Amino acid sequence: MKNNKQQEQLFICKPCGYVMKESELTDVCPACGLPRKVFEQYKERMSPGRSKILRLDLHPIAVHFPQTMLVFLMQALILNLFFPNFYPDVLLGTATFSAVVFPFAVLGAFLSGLIDGKLRFKSVTTPILVKKIIYSVVMFAVSVVIPFIVWNGIHHLSTKLWLLVCGSIALFCAIMLGHAGKRLMNIGMGGAVKVWGWKI
Ligand code: HEM
Incomplete structure (x- = not known):
């Protein structure tokens, strides 16, 4: 039974490249909506271990955390600079939290x-x-560097401006990382790979 499942055929939608298991095929491609007849058999080139780990989408999920923290930080600071009386404690609290969590999210x-x-x-x-x-x-x-700037006291104008400068540099890096990453999605070498002497 388990063996049957492991050997289940994969099918690819030729026009758009969407890959599905045979048992999941429906009348139309869920991605582009073209009829089922455009699907053809797809052969996985990577070893099962590699494709299994990659299908967990760890990196595409992890990248959303730094992006979210960065957007929170920048938005809260900009709103506070333009509207100083609009929920200042909430906005500066959000900016402080985002600043402290940001390095961990980037590391992930x-x-x-x-x-x-x-x-x-x-x-x-x-x-x-x-x-x-x-x-x-x-x-x-x-x-x-960002949490150390916050340490100085987020209420000072100079702190907010330095945070915006650092946030802008980080945003530029995030955009460049996303652009480069997008080109690498859904591709990769065939076969197995050795990670720390462990073949997967
Ligand atoms: C803070 C660091 C990083 C950020 C913010 C980042 C951001 C991104 C983003 C936005 C994507 C596109 C994913 C999507 O749109 O769902 C991506 C894909 C990718 N990135 Fe990164 N990246 C980072 C670091 C790295 C590093 C250090 C490497 C390897 C040396 C790397 C390798 C890749 C690969 C191979 C993909 C294609 C992933 C896939 O399709 O699963 N990234 N990255």
Whole structure:
């Protein structure tokens, strides 16, 4: 029974590239809506272990945490600068919380990215991944500085302006990381990969 499930055929929608299990096929492609006849059999090139871990989408999920914290931080600060009497405690509290959590969220995205890159391309020293590592290091360095700036007292105008400068640098890195990452989605080398001597 388990063996049957493991060997279940995969099908790909030829026009849009959406991949589904045979048992999940419906009358139309759930992604593009074209009829079932456009599907053809799909052969997974990666080893089952690798594709299983990649299908958990750890990195695409993890990247949303730093992005959310950054948006909270910037939005709360900008609103507070333009409307100082509009819920100041709530906005500055939100900015402080986001600033403190931000480095942990960036670290999570960074580490999950390294795992994703290694599993997909068997190495993290490829040209696009090296570019991503550089932007990640810059983003992480800025994210570590941000809580120290907040420490100075978030009510000061100079603190808010420094936070906006650091936030803008982090936002630029996040955009560059997203652009580079988007091009790597749904691709990867075939076969198995060795991670810390462990073949998957
Ligand atoms: C703070 C650090 C990082 C951020 C914010 C980030 C952001 C992103 C984003 C937004 C995407 C597109 C995912 C989507 O739209 O769902 C992505 C994909 C990707 N990133 Fe990153 N990235 C980071 C670090 C890294 C690192 C260090 C690597 C590897 C060296 C990496 C490798 C990848 C790969 C391989 C993909 C394609 C993922 C997939 O389809 O599962 N990322 N990244």
